[in-house]
Amino acid sequence: MRFEPLYVVLLSPLAAFSTPAQPLDQVTRQLSFQLQQLGDTHSQHQDCHTSIASLVSVQCGRGGDGMDEKDRSALSIAFTICSMFSASQPVPHECSFWASIPTKPPEALSPDPRDCLAVLHRSPQDWSTYQGFLRDATQLCLALDGQRQADIAKDTYINATREKLHLLALLQTHEEHRERENVVIRELIKERMAAIKASFVSAEHLLLDLSLETERQHQALNDLDSLLSRLKSEGLNLLERLHADAISRSFETTNTVESSMREIKNSVISKVSEELAYLIQMHGDHLHSQQDDYASALARLIDSERVALGELSSQHMSKLESKYANLALDIQHSHSSLSSLRHDANVTLQLLHASQAQTIKSWTVQNETLATLIETAVTAKNLTAALLHAQNIVDTTLATANSWKHRSWAIPQLLAYGLSGSPFVALIFATLRTLFNIILTVLVASLAIFSARMRKVFLWIWRVLRQDLVLQTGLYVNR
Structure with a gap:
């Protein structure tokens, strides 16, 4: 065609x-x-x-x-x-x-x-033109639609590329931020490791000092125990000697009084007899009757004095025995209190050993423990001074007792207070009671101060462990 x-x-x-x-x-x-x-x-x-x-x-x-x-x-x-x-x-x-x-x-x-x-x-020419357009209309539609699809694909690719570039930029920014966080975390870990290492070294020194101080305290407690035992034995011996001395002095005084009363009686009787004989000779029957009255009155007086002296001796002996029994009970109570105090000290020492493992976590524990040790040392020093003061009081009392033993002028005073020498025994008993009260007060105060300090230390250690746990949890969450 x-x-x-x-x-x-x-x-x-x-x-x-x-x-x-x-x-x-x-x-x-x-x-x-x-x-x-x-x-x-x-x-x-x-x-x-x-x-x-x-x-x-x-x-x-x-x-x-x-x-x-x-x-x-x-x-x-x-x-x-x-x-x-x-x-x-x-x-x-x-x-x-x-x-x-x-x-x-x-x-x-x-x-x-x-x-x-x-x-x-x-018209064949127009018909051929129509047939040509009709044959190629579908291909023209596909060509135009292909161009549109290419434009859509191009726009889609451009948008996807922009999104990928934006995503890459976000990933790069996130990676840089994460790298900065990692640097900060590494620096923080280095600082924490250095602080932990320094705390560990300080804790080792502190543990060594604490062990030495514990040994010194244990030695001081042993010395105190031995001193109290020796003081108890010496007190018991002193009381036994005082009791024996009081009994012997009481017997001696009783014998002396009886002999003196016999001599006085004999002398009075002899004098009265001589006077009565003289008066009888002088006055006759009238004085003879008076002599009989005087003799009977004198006999009643001697009997009443003897009875009163016996009752007084019995009363003083019963008072002395009751005071000695009370002193023995007080000594037993003091011994039981010291035993319980020693048990509490052992329990406190065990708690102290158990708390040594927790001191590694803290830097400030050194100051608290040093303050506690200083106060314990001051308390021990005060306790030693109190014991020395009590020992001086006991020595002074013993010296005074020994000086009174060889003085004859103390006998009337002892007689004035009783045949058993009760003021001296009361003085010894009051001295021992005061000494034991001072020792118990000092030990209880020391234990109270030490318990309060250890409670503060344990609370501080718990706060440090909780802060470390929270910090480690936060670091793990950030990672």
């Missing part, structure tokens, strides 16, 4: 779409170039093919399977009318509707094209 040059120009871009070797964008560029040349050649209808091509693009962009048979026929008629306009041919009346397609929307392609096709079929 032979075509005119106009049809060759029109069909050459459409025939290019059937070539599978050419890329889609190249075919599109060729089609646009040919349409532009066609518009330049026929300036009076330069927008006809462009408008119809845009309608093809809109129709193909609706999705689905593309154009149907009616749409392809209408667009082929429109392209044929454009070719007739380009060749300055008259448009048949039956095809006048398709002559205005570029100004109508695609939905207006609804009239029946059979009358127009019948008119075009009369």
Whole structure:
């Protein structure tokens, strides 16, 4: 079939779409170039093919399977009318509707094209042009839709690339922030390790000092125990000696008083007898009766004095025995109190050993423990001073007792307070009671101070361990 040059120009871009070797964008560029040349050649209808091509693009962009048979026929008629306009041919009346397609929307392609096709079929040239456009309408739609899909893919690729670049920037920023956090965490770990190492070294020195101080305290407690035992034995011996001495002195005093009373009685009787004999000789029977009265009165007086002296001796002996029993009970109570105190000291020492493992966690524990040790040393020093003072009091009392033992002027004073020497025993008993009260008070105060300090130390260690646990948990969560 032979075509005119106009049809060759029109069909050459459409025939290019059937070539599978050419890329889609190249075919599109060729089609646009040919349409532009066609518009330049026929300036009076330069927008006809462009408008119809845009309608093809809109129709193909609706999705689905593309154009149907009616749409392809209408667009082929429109392209044929454009070719007739380009060749300055008259448009048949039956095809006048398709002559205005570029100004109508695609939905207006609804009239029946059979009358127009019948008119075009009369002219072989127009019919061949229509058949060529109808054959290549589907390929033109695919080419335009391929360009649109390429644009969509290009935009999608650009958007995806931008998102990836933004994601990479975010990842890089996050990595830099994480690296800075890792540097800070490493520095913090180094500082904490250095602090822990320093605390461990300090705790080792503190533990060594604490062990030495514990040994010294244990030795001091042993010395105190031995001193109290020796003091107890010496006190018991002193009480036994005092009791024996008091009993012997009581017997001696009783014997002396009895002998003195006998001598006084004998001397009085002899004197009275002599006087009575003289008076009898002087006065006779009257004085003889008076002598009998005096003799009976003197006998009653001697008997009453002897009875009163015996009762007084018995009362003083009973008082002395009761005081000695009370002293023995007080000594037993003091011994039990000292035993319980020693048990509490051992329990405290065990608690001190148990708390040594917790002192490694803290730097400030050294100051608290040193303060406690200083107060314990001061308390021990005060206790030693109190014991020395008590020992001086006991020595002074013993020296005073020994000086009273060899003085004869103390006997009337002892007689004034009783035959058993109760003021001296009361003085010894009050001295021992005061000494034991001082010792118990000092030991209880020392234990109270030490317990309060250890409680503060344990509370501080618990706070440090809790802070370390919270810090380690936070570091793990950040990682």
